[in-house]
Amino acid sequence: MAKRKRQITGAKIEKYIKEGRGQGIGKDYLPWLEIQDVPSDGRATRGKGWTTNRRHDFMSDLERDYFYILDFSDEVTDIREQYPLLPLEETMIIAEEIGVKHPMIPHTGEPVVMTTDFLITVGNKNVARTVKPAAELEDKRTIEKFEIERRYWESRHVDWGIITDLDIPDYFVRNIEWVHKEFHNEDVPDLGPFVINQLQSMLAKYLVEGDTIARSCLVCDEQLGLEVGTSLALFRHFIGRKIWSVNMNERIVPTLKAKDFQINESFRSVQAKGG
Structure with a gap:
């Protein structure tokens, strides 16, 4: 049986938009990517949120653990995971301006829609957070993609930051999980x-x-x-x-x-x- 294609082509981008992915708030939000859309090492999981009363998709244990902290917070009123940085042309322009390669689909060279791991509503404002193991922050390519992401949110006056495993208090998270x-x-x-x-x-x-x-x-x-x-x-x-x-x-x-x-x-x- 042929392996199912997971590439996000231009046609699939339009399909995702028509499906409402990356749109809505609260229980009506649909993440741009779900766990079946991306290759997995077995760490992708799903869980129902307290804050949103909907199912959430996590691409790693670290994303899930950070979600627990957000879901337990009294100040957080909405959590949107796998939030798309649209329109695609905007991140492409940013990449060109700073002289780095935009993320592409392997073997086709077609630009892929970038996503931010979490767009969080705190009070009456939104903040964007990317979740990454601390060990990967020294990778040059990772930093290049982060800079595209940072500038995208800066243009929208949205606070953006990086969360690593060093920011996750283990006992606190394991208790919430329990x-x-x-x-x-x-x-x-x-x-x-x-x-x-x-x-x-x-x-x-x-x-x-x-x-x-x-x-x-x-x-x-x-x-x-x-x-x-x-x-x-x-x-x-x-x-x-x-x-x-x-x-x-x-x-x-x-x-x-x-x-x-x-x-x-x-x-x-x-x-x-x-x-």
Whole structure:
């Protein structure tokens, strides 16, 4: 079977634009590139965002990890990944002005649409961020492409910057990853508000008294007649929804106590939410 072509030709650019790629905001945004559109080393992933309530496409672990930080932030209101630098002619002109080669499709020499990894809305302004391993920042060709990208955003008065693995706090990200998929917890509507409120009150009491997370959750499961693991999933849900908070800069270990556990006052009367 012939290998599927992944080249982005002029015709495909028009097709992508007609499909709405690189357009829209919030849940209606479509990334210019999806994981099936580019060669992968197996690290491309997808995940549903809290902020946008849509599926996101990540081309690397580093992109996914930076996304977790953005999605957890209260200041970020929109996250658009794989954002296209259009029109194509503009980046071509920039490349010519600074005397570097514009990114091309191998074997055809046709110019390719450049993308920025993330266009982020913070408050009432947008910022653009490119994600790259620090080890690759010494590569001359990488720097040339970054300069095209930087000038593109500068002309639009949008702050642009580079995020590397050195900017990603590992414990913080791993904690967000651990609670992330429970943000939309399907047990919440099935259990109902009465059971959820009981569980919140009971579990918080044990955690405040200093019991370990795992033991507190197991006791709640037993006393409320819940399937084992339900309370732990809801613990993650409460942290993700920021109804509760713990020290996110130290790795959350269920066999240990919840460090710096507290009930957030602004969420004290807020019930958990479902999917």
